[in-house]
Amino acid sequence: MKYGIALFPSKQLQDKLNSYRKRYDPHYGYIPPHITVKEAFDIEKEQLDTTINMLEDIASSVQPIHIEVEKVSSFHPVNNVIYLKVKEEPNLLELHTKLHGEDFASKHHYKFVPHITIAQGLSDIEHSDILAQLKMIELHHEETIDQFQLLEQLDNKTWRVYKSFQLGKGRA
Template sequence: MSRFFIALLPPQDIQDYANQVKQYFADRYASSAALKSPPHITLQPPFEWADANLSLLETSLKEFASGQQPVAITLRGFSAFVPRVVYINVVRSQELLNLQADLMAYTESNLGIVDKVSKTRPFAPHITVAFRDLTKQNFKAAWPEFEKRQLDFEFTADKLTLLLHDGRRWNVKSEFAFADDGLILSQF
C-alpha cells in the first residue's frame, strides 16, 4: 500500500514563490513540514492505494481529467486556520468547487476512495505554507506579518496531479491533462 493524494499544482513561477515563503517559515519560525510537498491545492486528501492496482488508479484519473475543462485559479493574499496553519488564499470559484466535488464523487463511485472528513466540512481551497510543526507561539508571531501581505497570482489549471508519498515527502507521480476544446475542430 502507498499513500497518494490528488491536487492542482500552480505553474513553476508560483511554486517558486510559494517555496520561498515555505523556506522563510522554516528559517524564521521553525516550521518546515510544508516543504515536504510541492505547492498545491488539494482536491482529494491523502488515501491508501494498493501498489498492484496503480494502473487502475491512473487510468481512472486520466478518464476523469479528460472530461474536465481547464479552471481559472486566482490566488489572493494569505489566510489562516488558527492556530497552526498559514496559507496562500485560493479564491473560491464555482468551477473550482465543481471540479473538487466532481472528483470526490468520481473517486468514491469508481475507486471506492472516501475521505470521511471532507464529507463533513466545506471545501476550503488553499496552498499551505506553514502547518503542523508551526507552534501556536510562532503562529502568533508570524500571522501579523502575513495577514495583510499582498499577493496576487492568476493561472489556469489544466491538469490533475497525483502525488505519491515516499516515506519522507510527497512527489509528483503522474499528471492527467484536462480536455482542451480549442483543439477540437468541428466537422461539417
C-alpha cells in the same frame, strides 16, 4: 501505497511561496507548493491501473481551472496553519466533487477550503506573529492550471508526481 491528488501552480508562484515556506513550513522539503484536491489515500498495487483509468475519465470531463489567490488566511483556532486563500471556482469544485464521488469515496477530515499552505506546525505565539506579518504582503495572483497530478508518497515522506492528467482534453 499512499497517494494524493494536487494541483501545482506556476513555477513563478511556487518560487515566491517557497521564500516563506523555507522559514515557516517544516514540510517545505517534502512537496512543492500545491492545492490539495484529494487528501492522502491508499491504493493497492492491483488497483492502480483501474484508479488511473478513472482519473483519466475525470480529467477529460473537467475543464482547466482558473485560480485566483488574493489573501493570506489561517485555519486558527482549529490548527495553526497559515495559507494563501484560493478563490472557489466552479471547475475546481467540480474536480474536487468528482474525486470524492462514489468511485473515490473517502472520509473528509475537513471541509474543502482551496488553499496553498505557507506555514504550519507553529506555536500560538509564532502563528499570531507570522500571520500578522504575512497579512501585510500585497498579493494578487491569477493563472490557469490545465492538469492535476497523482502523487505518490515515498518511504522518506516526500511526495513525487506519479502521473499527470490533462484537464478537458478527452481520452485518446
